[in-house]
Amino acid sequence: MAHVEQAALPAILGEVKPAVFPRATLVAHNRSFSWITDKICGIIEGKTPTWWWWCFGVACFVASFTVAGLTYLVATGVGVWGHANPVNWAWDIVNFVFWIGIGHAGTLISAILCLLRQKWRTSINRAAEAMTIFAVVCAAIFPVFHVGRIWYAWFLFPIPNYNNIWQNFRSPLEWDVFAVSTYGTVSVLFWYIGLIPDLAVLRDRFQAAGNKVRSFLYGLFAMGWRGSNRHWSNYEMAYLILAGVSTPLVLSVHTIVSFDFAVSLLPGWHTTIFPPYFVAGAIFSGFGMVLTLMLPLRAVYHLEDLITQYHIDCMCKITLATGTIVGYAYAMEFFIAWYGANPNEGFTFVNRAFGLYAWAYWIMISCNVITPQFFWFKAVRENTTMVWVLSIFVNVGMWFERFVIIVTSLARDFLPSSWGYYSPSIVEIFTFFGTFGVFSVLFLLFIRFLPIMPMAELKAVTPQANVHGDHDDHH
Amino acid sequence: MAASSYGLIATFETPAALYHAAEKVRDAGYKNWDCITPFPVHGLDKAMGLRRSIVPRISLAGGITGFCTGMTMIWWTGAVDYTLTVGGKPLFSPMFAFPISYELTILFTAFATIGGMFFLNGLPMHYHPVLKYDQIKRGMDDTFFIVIEARDPRFNLANTRTLLEQAGGTEVKELEA
Structure with a gap:
């Protein structure tokens, strides 16, 4: 097949001599298939490291703050949060949007980069998908608990109840229920289907090692996978379709989240730029979180051959691109507020930058617009510590973005007589702080018990997996 | 012996060796056979003569069902079962029913x-x-197998073994059923 294509190359190419871009090496040092298996499985099979127990202990302690905050909330009522007229929606929705946004990078890596045939995704997609699922778990805490009487949370779903009234399907909040629950479900399915071949590897390894309990458990979820190519054929097609449906899904989820605001009439919320702006912001924050998680993991488990400098470069560049889109959106919001000549809209934006919450606005600008610009420089991208620190700033900045959008618009609405200033109560601070613990507990369990990288996919991108010699771009 | 045998399994060390052996087994006219690989080997479906997977048809049926479910649910609950006007908006419109x-x-x-x-x-x-x-x-790790089932009409213990060995397979063994 390849020689046919080479013969069909236009003669002009001989004259112009196009630059040859070497293919990036995705698995460094020419590692063998069994090296990959041993490396990834070794993380699970080895003795639990001491640092893991320390991190797990700290994560559980931090998570207990969420438990405390939520227990107090349920026992007392939503009044324990700092919400008061006119800011009746604050940290609950800020934290919800923040966590959901973090999840988006996972789906972007697993779905969109899959469709775009970006093979560098294979090293990071498993961990990024896990991050998505755990982020959705943290996000779901807030809308579920902000209803106060959580035993009525099932009213969100179209299940017949004794009032015989159905949900208001005209409301973007109801759209959000479907968007987020679909997102969570499909993310789990996508993650699981990717895990099946790797679970089969673990099943057989634990069986050979004589650990019947773990072999049984991994085997149960491996569904009897046996590496049959007739199965791979359907499996790969199913994986591709899931990537194909997850792509519009991930774009729609943050679009619908932004509808929560854009469909309202409040100045600063009622803008058509919100859907793309929210999606770009979500991917930006998600990549920030992927970097925050993967860089320590790479250092601790010595995964430099699998997460190469090329992978870090790619992630930094996506962060730079999406961060710049977000910066453009901030500028465009201001421009439209002025160009639209609506006094309320104009006031809202001037108030954001120079009003009582100006401190939050400038934290947002410095973290989201200035921070990613450092990624233009190769020296910065190659300095892992620096990349990690910058990724933390991205996370902070994106939290503040949601805070600025939500709280400043509500605190200064149409009627000056109802203006107010919102500060979170200690219960809200506890609940939010604790979600980082919840997330960490889940993530630590993941890296202890499940393969953190898709072994089958990694093997497929190594040079020796190619059956036609040194080229694989003939299709 | 043949009655209790599932078939023959042969080992191949590299994806390329497996690929070329698969082409030979396909050309020999076998139908009930399979390759065991630790990862999806690019192009192997063609070498095995497999047809394109029909998963997409099932997906399409699922997608159409999902869309109809959404539209029907919102129309039936809002415009038939319990009509409730909210904000002067219509009882049903495909516009607001679309996101769900x-x-x-x-x-x-x-x-x-x-x-x-x-x-x-x-x-x-x-x-x-x-x-x-x-x-x-090893087949889940770094080795490749071809399995030819005994129920294949062309299966013949001696001939099939020879085919697998000629195709480059090592350790050709019988599998218990």
Whole structure:
């Protein structure tokens, strides 16, 4: 097949001599298939490291703050949060949007980069998908608990109840229920289907090692996978379709989240730029979180051959691109507020930058617009510590973005007589702080018990997996 | 012996060796046979003569069901079962029903795709002769196998063994049924 294509190359190419871009090496040092298996499985099979127990202990302690905050909330009522007229929606929705946004990078890596045939995704997609699922778990805490009487949370779903009234399907909040629950479900399915071949590897390894309990458990979820190519054929097609449906899904989820605001009439919320702006912001924050998680993991488990400098470069560049889109959106919001000549809209934006919450606005600008610009420089991208620190700033900045959008618009609405200033109560601070613990507990369990990288996919991108010699771009 | 045998299994060390052997087995006219690989080998479907997977048809059926479910649910609950005017808006409009129908399209497609994949693959199946092979652990790691089933009409212990050996297979063994 390849020689046919080479013969069909236009003669002009001989004259112009196009630059040859070497293919990036995705698995460094020419590692063998069994090296990959041993490396990834070794993380699970080895003795639990001491640092893991320390991190797990700290994560559980931090998570207990969420438990405390939520227990107090349920026992007392939503009044324990700092919400008061006119800011009746604050940290609950800020934290919800923040966590959901973090999840988006996972789906972007697993779905969109899959469709775009970006093979560098294979090293990071498993961990990024896990991050998505755990982020959705943290996000779901807030809308579920902000209803106060959580035993009525099932009213969100179209299940017949004794009032015989159905949900208001005209409301973007109801759209959000479907968007987020679909997102969570499909993310789990996508993650699981990717895990099946790797679970089969673990099943057989634990069986050979004589650990019947773990072999049984991994085997149960491996569904009897046996590496049959007739199965791979359907499996790969199913994986591709899931990537194909997850792509519009991930774009729609943050679009619908932004509808929560854009469909309202409040100045600063009622803008058509919100859907793309929210999606770009979500991917930006998600990549920030992927970097925050993967860089320590790479250092601790010595995964430099699998997460190469090329992978870090790619992630930094996506962060730079999406961060710049977000910066453009901030500028465009201001421009439209002025160009639209609506006094309320104009006031809202001037108030954001120079009003009582100006401190939050400038934290947002410095973290989201200035921070990613450092990624233009190769020296910065190659300095892992620096990349990690910058990724933390991205996370902070994106939290503040949601805070600025939500709280400043509500605190200064149409009627000056109802203006107010919102500060979170200690219960809200506890609940939010604790979600980082919840997330960490889940993530630590993941890296202890499940393969953190898709072994089958990694093997497929190594040079020796190619059956036609040194080229694989003939299709 | 042949009655209790599932078939023959041969070992190949590299994806390329497996690929070329698969072409030979395909050209020899076998139908009930399979390759065991630790990862999807690019182009192997063609070398095996497999047809394109029909998972997409199941996915499409799932997607259409999802979209119709969304639209029907919102129309029936809002415009038929309990009519309630909210904000002077119509009782039903495909406009406001769209976001939820869109999400349900994706949800149902995902379930149909995974369910369809499992159904077509005959999984879960926790007991299979191939899984009893003592070297199968290597097949999940870095080795490649070809299995030709005894129920294939062309199967003949001696001839099939010769074919596998000529194709480059080593350690050609009989699998217990």
